[in-house]
Amino acid sequence: MPLSPPDAFAEEMAPRILRGERRALARAITLIESGRADHRAQAVALLDRLKDEGRSALRVGLSGTPGVGKSTFIEAFGMMLTGQGLRVAVLAVDPSSARSGGSILGDKTRMERLSRDPNAFIRPSPSQTQLGGVARRTREAVALCEAAGFDLVLIETVGVGQSETVVAEMSDLFLLLMAPAGGDELQGVKRGIMEIADMIVVNKADGALKTTATRTCADYAGALRLLRKRPQDPPGFPKAIMVSAAEETGLQAAWNDMQELAAWRKAQGHWDTRRAAQARYWFEEEVRQGLLARLTGDPAARARLADLGTQVAEGTALPAVAAEEMLHWLGR
Template identity: 80%
Template sequence: MTTAPQDTLAQAILRGERRALARAITLVESGRDDHRAQANALLDAVRGAGRQALRIGLSGTPGVGKSTFIEAFGKMLTGQGKRVAVLAVDPSSARSGGSILGDKTRMERLSRDPLAFIRPSPSQTQLGGVARRTREAVTLCEAAGFDVVLIETVGVGQSETMVAEMSDLFVLLMAPAGGDELQGVKRGIMEIADLIVVNKADGDLKPVATRTCADYAGALRLLRKRPQDPQGFPKAVMVSATEETGLADAWAEMETLTAWRRENGHWDSRRATQARHWFEEEVRQGLLARLTGSAEARARMVDLGKAVATGDKMPGPAAEEMLRWLGR
């Protein structure tokens, strides 16, 4: 009996072959129906390995130094013998759909490290699609034996929530700032952060970074304590990615939180909840795909849309009519 191509690819991934991992991620990123079927078979084939990595979601505003931090942090981890994968979502143009995908040029040292794997992926303007592709890429990286998977978000609000739903830890990277900037940070983002890392704590900015870190620590204390956190978490720490200081302390805090969650059963329950969430999300995405995939359904949507636009129908009743038609 001949071995299916995806079985061969799965075996190569389980051996930790980087080229096979890159090919597999390209496969799961494809929108073609035949590739989708192959990707599902591949994911099923590697699932039995039962390997787990520490998934760290990382977000921050543009200019905060995410790439510099990831490179310095990743080099520190590979220096300890850990295998590190970086999945960076690159914003796509809303007009052309193109992406620059420049993460490898911004992380030149880390991209040359044999223990590191960097994969930029285009967001293609659809966050739901990003969630599916990134989530499956994380699974492939775990199967390939990586110890830590860093998931860098676009940093546009909704993407943070999506990445937090596929991460074991969610890290919010912030720049030294004053009170006005602190007030501008959304409470929702603060509530999902496990660790706030104030970057650029060096040179003239160090005193500002110290005050900013204290401000964030005070703000975090005002939030309701979460059952999945030990005493003192979430917390704020300072680092300098350029001087490579504070990185070991930030990693120690992540390890402390991870160990506590494992010992107290929160790690497994969180992953189970996330798996259920993504199952439901896949069903929602599938229903939307069916809605746009049928010519008859598209025509019905266009007709009802015109009626709404001209004021002949209200949006709510028109939507109910469409749903009744779909469920007929």
């Protein structure tokens, strides 16, 4: 029985990705980011073909305020790891314009050394309309990078915000990068993102800022002690540490801490439990997104939505009442 076009595509591409071919990996990520129905069918077939290979990587989410040096840190950290023989993939999500929908996608330019390293792969992606600091298909891109044999996948989010907790649903460890003298930043990020951080990394701990960085690190360590203890943390975690990406100091200590935390969670059973919960989360999220797509893709539903929206805008209907009416119409 001949293979269907999506299955034939998967049979062609899967071996190339498993061999670690960068061109094939880049093409596959482009495919999963596409909104076309035929591309989506090919992407699903490819992911299904690769899911039983059993390859896994350490998934590390990374966020931080603008100007904190995320790209500099990732490049220095990635170069250190590739120098130790590890293969590193970087999935960097850039913000999309709410007006034009465009993104700059400049991360490869900012990580020039790492982008030339044969043991590294950098892929910038637009966030589009997705909230939470990550692109909708970032998790699937992570799965492709794992299948391609990368040891570590770094997921760089758009930037710190209250909604940027989604990255925790696709990473094993979450790092929050902060700058010295960041007391105001600590107030800005609030408890939401602090509660999911496994490590707070105070960057730029060099030169005239080193003393300030030491004080800031102590402040964050104190703030972390005020948070409720989480069952997935060994003694001493979450923790605050200092690094200098510019001088490349503290990076090995940070890597040692990450490995210690990952090993403890695996030994205690938290690793598999968390990944199973993440898989369920993304199943439910895919269902929600699919229902929303059907709502906006049905001409009759769009017309009803537009009519009710006009009533709300004119003040003849309350938003809550109109929403209930729309939901009742959909369930008729």
